[in-house]
Amino acid sequence: MSIDNAVKENNAESLLSDIAITAELADYSPVKGCMVIRPYGYAIWENIQRILDKMIKDTGHENAYFPLLVPESFLQKEAEHVEGFAPECAVVTHAGGKELSERYVIRPTSETIINHMFSKWINSYRKLNQWANVMRWEMRTRLFLRTSEFLWQEGHTCHATHEESKEEVIKMIHVYEDLLHNYLALPIHIGEKTESERFAGAVSTFSIEALMRDGKALQAGTSHDLGQNFAKAFDTTFTDSENKLVHVWQTSWGVSTRLIGAVIMGHHDEVGLILPPKIAPYQVVIIPILKKNLDNTKVLNQAKLFHKELTDLGLRVKLDDREQISQGIKFNEYEQKGVPLRLVIGERDLENGCVELHRRDIRSKEKDIQIAGLIERIVRLLDEIQSGLFTRALEYRKENTKIVKNIAELDSVLDSKSLGFARAMWNGDVELERILKEKFSASIRCMPLRPELPSDHPCIISGTVSPQNREILIAKAY
Amino acid sequence: MSIDNAVKENNAESLLSDIAITAELADYSPVKGCMVIRPYGYAIWENIQRILDKMIKDTGHENAYFPLLVPESFLQKEAEHVEGFAPECAVVTHAGGKELSERYVIRPTSETIINHMFSKWINSYRKLNQWANVMRWEMRTRLFLRTSEFLWQEGHTCHATHEESKEEVIKMIHVYEDLLHNYLALPIHIGEKTESERFAGAVSTFSIEALMRDGKALQAGTSHDLGQNFAKAFDTTFTDSENKLVHVWQTSWGVSTRLIGAVIMGHHDEVGLILPPKIAPYQVVIIPILKKNLDNTKVLNQAKLFHKELTDLGLRVKLDDREQISQGIKFNEYEQKGVPLRLVIGERDLENGCVELHRRDIRSKEKDIQIAGLIERIVRLLDEIQSGLFTRALEYRKENTKIVKNIAELDSVLDSKSLGFARAMWNGDVELERILKEKFSASIRCMPLRPELPSDHPCIISGTVSPQNREILIAKAY
Structure with a gap:
């Protein structure tokens, strides 16, 4: 189905895969329910990672890495946790050519194995984060939004009191709000989940909920108050001020590659993907109009100059000077890929000191833009696009x-x-x-x-x- | 065993774990052969990743992400590959509460699944890289040097001719040389492996070989000429200039968290870890000498000022102003952790406009260093330590x-x-x-x-x- 038709029919299922495949964000893989994240999609994830990783460190957390495999017996130590996750687990039964005496599951989440380590590291490492892959065997999968394997970060913290841990839960859900509002340009509601929707093993779960352009809500991140449930199951303790060993109060929180799904379904139009500049792999694409069998030096040199000037400012810029591809095909490709700004340089325009600028978000095309002041204009336009996308999404949510x-x-x-x-x-x-x-x-x-x-x-x-x-x-x- | 004794007895087995555990780089996990990478160790990995990722992108490669699980049948498509890797694989037989009709292995490496995708993406994505975890079920494991799960990057490229692919193999092994020489301060030999030591499925394997301080060699990275072996097994083709579908020529190359093991065993002394400044989580630790029940404001303010000045220069600096820990314990801790420079600020020194500097590599202690010019001196010293470590390792290799x-x-x-x-x-x-x-x-x-x-x-x-x-x-x- 074409993206245009999918929008008209409000066929979200088709729309998501049409946009993701057309924009070359991802592809289906031969492993049931698992996708391949293609370079253009992975570059979005790298941008999100870079932004969020700094936020996580700035709030006092350290990164670490825990094993992919979790002994099956660990899951069983927390009753609600095993009930919630065991049915979704992929199980390793053989390794090194032999049947294992102890079965392992591929981590669906890492509370259990991290608590095992926490319990050894009394009084240290209170606030950890890990960037990792996790696996939850899903019956019905969709690119980015629900895949059996996905990439995420999972934060895990220990606190002396319930007040402290509850504060952490709220602090981190606000970090996610910051990420969604100010980088993904997606307005979200922060709220507490009802009991039936809680994380398996949590006392309370908070989530951020975004509204997609088809009118459906998407849970885009969660932050859990784990109480002392895992601490008691794994005997994770600390020495309190009265010199007594007491169980810690814990939290965990995560966002995943699902965020890319949120961006796809939160900002598209009938042409395809629209990317907020702050996470776009390329914020500007420069397309010189090349004429066959003619000398294109002037146009190419100007394109390279703009590329350098913009790159020197720290912008992410792609110069597409492929000769064998027509400009129409290029225009179409970068629109479908949601590149925020397109700068087109033709020889005649250049003689008049002008270029052409195209805004992806509102699909405006401005010809005869003066080269003088162009760089500043581009920087300003990217800011406008970023805030414009947020405003538009907020308006849409209000209306709906x-x-x-x-x-x-x-x-x-x-x-x-x-x-x-x-x-x-x-x-x-x-x-x-x-x-x-x-x-x-x-x-x-x-x-x-x-x-x-x-x-x-x-x-x-x-x-x-x-x-x-x-x-x-x-x-x-x- | 103490690190000192382990060095004297040249007991590498004990030495590696003693240093890694004492420096809090890693810990043993409840999963056979798998380790936990603790925050201090993971911060080294993040530094290596940041440096190498830029090198990989600067040489024209794009990052992507492929599934963790590989259909067992894929391994079997390349005869030597399955023979080499099948005995080391961890196998997923059950998922979602059921026995699977097709068994999956956890990727020991991704040539097969990536070739499956390459064969769909004719004429695009010629040079990919992925940062991922992999698993090879090892009988005898050691922290960082040989663990069943490890983190790595694996590059996979396709080329039109064997000349081109051979060029890529050599180019990437030189990228690794750059990383080892100029960042990890470890001299390496580049060379071709003999037939018996080749990667399973490769036509030829090149490696970098470093010499550890116990006189043993360590293979620290590999780059493989895969010929057309995987291309033929997965029918990965491209359209050549005569418009014929022909099989591509491929390469793959990788380095892993083993590099941290190389740093541990390549630079330690009888006290413990020595880190090259360019990959050290903290390049400088600032320790103000705090007096109990006295006003430490002056010393603390000066410490904070240095911290700001050094951080503003882009250095990684830790200020340890914990009051309940004695300076002796702190000195010991940061020596064991291999922090390149220790800056000690005492009140009496301060009155004389002086501080104390300690170089970890040669364990020198310079008192009465003038505060005037200190920042420039620190920057210069870090360079000296970086190049000094390389020179020392090169001398050691010459002698041995x-x-x-x-x-x-x-x-x-x-x-x-x-x-x-x-x-x-x-x-x-x-x-x-x-x-x-x-x-x-x-x-x-x-x-x-x-x-x-x-x-x-x-x-x-x-x-x-x-x-x-x-x-x-x-x-x-x-």
């Missing part, structure tokens, strides 16, 4: 968020073509989650950290007003 | 390289305590490899790219002189 008082009102929101968030009050009755799932294929995405409804807004399911009611965001989700 | 004419001479070299390299001529008779293995537990490390012996030097095994003879380097190895 409805306040509802009862299930009947929900009907009109979740059945509408645009979908989006429904904001409501809830008394905590899990019956709502059953109704949402069965009737609407929807769920409570989170109980937002920053509530907006008045306190006298009635519960969506009971109709009552109570100080115990909590605000919720409902949506269909990936 | 002997030219031999026959097996009897070899006897005295390989039985001597210092071991080292023996340089000889060889007619290619594999009998030599058998003798080396059985009699000396040694091997031909490589046939060096830059030979040094005169052409009339006789073959070590036949005693004959022939233009067909090739120069070789013999050593005991890790």
Whole structure:
């Protein structure tokens, strides 16, 4: 299906793979549910990694690396954890030509093995992070959004008190908010998950929830209050001020290559991918108009000069001077790849001291741009594109968020073509989650950290007003 | 065993783990043969990655990511490859709660799965690299030098002709030489492996061989000419200038976390680790001398000022102002951790406008260093330490390289305590490899790219002189 048609039909399934394949972000692999991340997609991941890694270190965490394999017996030490993850695990039963006496699982997440090490390292390494691959055997997979193997970072911390660990959980979910808002240009809601949606083994889970352009919500990152659950299972202790060994309070938090899926589905148009400049592998593509069998020296030299000037400013720039490819094909290729700015240099324009600039986000084409001041203009335009994408996504979310008082009102929101968030009050009755799932294929995405409804807004399911009611965001989700 | 004793007894086994554990580089894990890389060790890896990643990109390669799991059937497509790697593979037989219809191995290396993708991507992605974890189930493991799971980069390229691919093999082994010489301060020999030591599936393998301080050689990186072996097995083709589909010529090349083992065993002394400044997590540690129950403001302020000045220059600096730890313990800790420079600030010195500097490499202690000009002095000293370590290692290698004419001479070299390299001529008779293995537990490390012996030097095994003879380097190895 073409991207254009997929947009028109709101066929998210087709759209995601069409954009990802056309933009050469990823490809299907011969391993069930696993993808290949192609260079253009991996370059986005490297940009996200570089930005987030600095944030994680700036908040006092150190990187380390723990084994890929986890003894199967470790999973079983935390009852809810094994229940949640065992069905998704890939299991290594043979190695070195022999059947193993102890089976290993490929890490679906590393709480257990890290706690085993934490328990040896009493009073040191309180705040660790690891960049790694993990595996969760999924039945139904989609490029970037749900693959059996994915790349992520997982932070794991230990604290002396529950207050401290709860503070860390909130601090790190705000780090993710910073990443999504200021780099991926995706507005998110921070909120607490309901009990049924918690991480297996956590006391409480917070998530960031973004709205995709098809009106579905996407959980883009999580931060867990683990309480003392894993600490008790692995006897991870520290010496408190009274010289007693007590169990630590822990957190874990992660984001993954799913973020690339969030960017794809959060910013595309009917042509394809649109990348925020801060994470785009190339922020500017320079295309000199080359004429066959003619001397293109002037145009090429000017293109190289711009390339150097922009690169010297620290921008990421691609100069496409391939002769055998027509400019039309090039234009099309970089639009589908979502390159924020296209700078086109033709000989006639050059004689007039002009070039042509094309903005990918609004698909504007400005001819006759003066070369004088061009570099500053490009820098400014990239900022405008970055903030413009965020504003557009925020507007879209506003338009697609409805306040509802009862299930009947929900009907009109979740059945509408645009979908989006429904904001409501809830008394905590899990019956709502059953109704949402069965009737609407929807769920409570989170109980937002920053509530907006008045306190006298009635519960969506009971109709009552109570100080115990909590605000919720409902949506269909990936 | 203490590091001191291990050095005296030349007990490399104990030495490596003593240094790695004491310096907090790594720890043993509950997974057989796998280690945990602790933050201080991982920070070294991050520095190596940052340096090498730039070199790899600067030579025209792009990063990508391929699945961790490889269908077992893929390994079998290249006969020598499966023979070499199958016995070392960890096998996934179950996933998602079921037995799999197709078994997967955890990648021991990725030639097969990457070729499967290459064969789909005709005429694109000719030069790829991937940073990843790999697994080879080893019987006898050692921290960093031989672990069942390790981290590495693996480059994979396709070329139109054998000349081009051979050029790439040599280009990349020189990139590794640059990394080892100019960053890890470890002199290496580049050379071709003998047939028996080739990568399984390669036409030819080049390696870099470093000499450790216990006189053993370490293979620190490899670059393989794969010929068309994998291209034929996976039908990886391209359209040549005559518009015919022909098989590509391929290379692969990699270095791993083993490099950290090379640094440990290539630069230590009887106190422990010595790190080259260019890859040290901290290049300078600043230790203010704090007095209990007294006002330490002046000393602390000066320490913070130095920290800022050095950090602003782009240096990696740690300020250790912990009050409850004595300076003696701190001095010891950073010596064991191999921090290149220690800057000590005491109140009395400060009144005289002086500080104390300690060089880890030669364990010099200079008191009464004037604060005026200190920053420039530190920058210069770090350069001196970096080049000094390389020079020292090169001297050591010279002293421990002997030219031999026959097996009897070899006897005295390989039985001597210092071991080292023996340089000889060889007619290619594999009998030599058998003798080396059985009699000396040694091997031909490589046939060096830059030979040094005169052409009339006789073959070590036949005693004959022939233009067909090739120069070789013999050593005991890790």
